Amino acid sequence: MPKYLIQATYTPEGTKGLLKEGASGRRAAVEQVVTGLGGSVEAMYFAFGEHDFVCIIDFPDPVSMAAASLAVKASGALQTRATPLLTLEEIDEAAGREVTFRSPGK
Template sequence: MPKFLIQASYTPEGAEGLLKEGASGRRAAVDRVVTGLGGSVEVMYFAFGEDDLVCVIDLPDPVSMAAVSLTVKASGALHTRATPLLTLDEIDEAARRQVTFRAPGA
């Protein structure tokens, strides 16, 4: 199952919601969304600095991740980044594939 790193920062409205619900309330909401799509939350941490929230989640496919991303962004409560995570075996497989490429100007 594809794995994704989620990095998020709350908008002022989102931070107000976090203060009202608490961290456990937001974890429950994330769990509902992810498990509802057939996935799981591997880890979820709150932070401070550029990111307020960091998660690693498993979802069945990239389309599911796109659906979550669009819905969360449309709420206006969070600014998010989703990064696909690849295993060592996947990178080894990618490194073995032949790719024909010409650099610009070469």
């Protein structure tokens, strides 16, 4: 299953919701969205700094990731960034593929 790193920052309204229901309530909400689309949550952590929390999630396909992203962003409670994660084996496979590329101006 494709794996994604999710970085999220709460809007002021989203922060009010977090304060009202707590971190465990948000974990349950994330689990509901992800499992409802056939995925699973590998890890979820709250953080300090630019992002309020990070997750590593698995989805069966990129369309499921896009569906979750659209629904979450449409709520206005979060700003999110999803980064596809690749295994070491996938990078080894990519490194072994021949690619024809010409640098600009060459």
